[in-house]
Amino acid sequence: MRRLQRVKSVLKQAGMAIYKHVHPIDREFWQVYPTINSIEGFLVSPVQERWLFRTAKSLPDKAIIVEIGSFKGRSTCSLAYGCRGTNKHVFAIDTFEGNDIDFTYRGFFEEFLYNIERCGLSAYVTPIQERSSQVAKSWDNPVHMLFIDGSHQYQDVLTDFYDFFPHLVPGCIVAVHDVVETWPGTSKAWHKHIKHHLRNIGYCSTLAYGFKKHVANN
Numbered sequence: 141m142r143r144l145q146r147v148k149s150v151l152k153q154a155g156m157a158i159y160k161h162v163h164p165i166d167r168e169f170w171q172v173y174p175t176i177n178s179i180e181g182f183l184v185s186p187v188q189e190r191w192l193f194r195t196a197k198s199l200p201d202k203a204i205i206v207e208i209g210s211f212k213g214r215s216t217c218s219l220a221y222g223c224r225g226t227n228k229h230v231f232a233i234d235t236f237e238g239n240d241i242d243f244t245y246r247g248f249f250e251e252f253l254y255n256i257e258r259c260g261l262s263a264y265v266t267p268i269q270e271r272s273s274q275v276a277k278s279w280d281n282p283v284h285m286l287f288i289d290g291s292h293q294y295q296d297v298l299t300d301f302y303d304f305f306p307h308l309v310p311g312c313i314v315a316v317h318d319v320v321e322t323w324p325g326t327s328k329a330w331h332k333h334i335k336h337h338l339r340n341i342g343y344c345s346t347l348a349y350g351f352k353k354h355v356a357n358n
Contacts, residue, residue, distance in 0.1 A: 169193045172221045172259075179255050181214025183317075184345040189218040191344040192287070195313060196222025196230075199284050203228045206283050208272045208300050209290035209317075210234040212248050213255040219287070220261040233268045233275050239291065276303035283307045288326075289317035297329035305337070305352075312352040314338055319348040 162170075169190050176189050183189055196205060196219045205223070210216045210232040219230050236249035249269060256265050268275055272290055286308060288300045297316065308314065314337075319330045330348050335341050338350025 165194055165197055166190070169221075175259055176214060176217050176221070179214040179217060180212050182211070183215060183218075184347075187345055188317075188347050189214070191347060192218035192315075193222045195285065195315070195349075196220070196228065199228055199313075201226050201228065203284035204281050205230045205285040205287065206304060207232045207287045207289070208234070208304075209288070210236070210252060210267070211245070213252045213259075215287065215289060215317075216252070216265055217255065217259050217261055219285075220256070220264040221259070223264040224261070228264065230265045231268055232265055233270065233272045234290065235271055236267075236269055272300050273303060276300075279304065279307055281307065282309045283312055284309055285313045285315070287315045287317070292318055292323045292325045294325035294328050297326050298333060301329070301334050301337075308352045310352055310354040313349060314352060315347055315349040318346050319343070320346045 172193075173186055173189065177185065183192075192215055199205070199222075205219055205228065207216055207219060207230055211234070213232075216230060216232045222228075223230060232252075234252075236252060237247060238245040249267070252267065256262055256267075283304060286301075286304055288297060290296065290300055301314070301316075314334065316326055316330050316334060318326045320327060335348065335350055337353065339353050341348070341350040343349070
């Protein structure tokens with residue numbers, strides 16, 4: 141029994157030593173991840189939730205994040221947790237009605253709202269229950285991060301990107317989910333068009349991202 145207690149004590153001390161060396165941002169993420177993980181979604185977990193959280197944390201105060209495609213709020217909460225204690229804000233654009241092409245869920249707006257509220261993130265999230273193409277027509281705010289995860293059809297992905305592109309501040313982070321062979325629409329849109337408008341291209345599993353290029357002064 142004493143030997144077992146000593147083993148447990150050593151393991152506990154080792155765990156505490158490791159925890160002390162974990163980056164504070166990662167420590168904060170792992171504290172909220174169990175709640176994020178309770179929300180249904182399609183991210184490659186936990187690496188993509190962590191990427192969204194850390195990216196939101198890296199943005200300047202008062203930054204605006206536009207998320208196109210929110211489903212039940214898993215990615216939304218990952219972003220919004222990275223906004224806590226700041227004036228950053230996530231605008232979650234989705235019809236919340238699904239479609240017959242990419243997936244067949246229907247009417248999940250109430251569940252989205254419930255998840256945002258139970259996570260204590262309502263102050264950091266504004267849902268917009270509308271098609272992204274319609275929202276873009278009247279959008280007039282600078283965007284510091286654009287996360288595209290709505291319709292995965294090639295033309296729809298391009299439309300989401302180009303409709304919001306004029307509002308992206310220089311250095312804006314653009315991320316596209318499901319850039320993978322099994323989703324040819326998003327993959328084609330990213331590789332043929334979107335990534336050529338960006339710099340410092342990177343990948344987090346099936347999530348592709350880059351930063352809007354700065355326009356050179358003449």
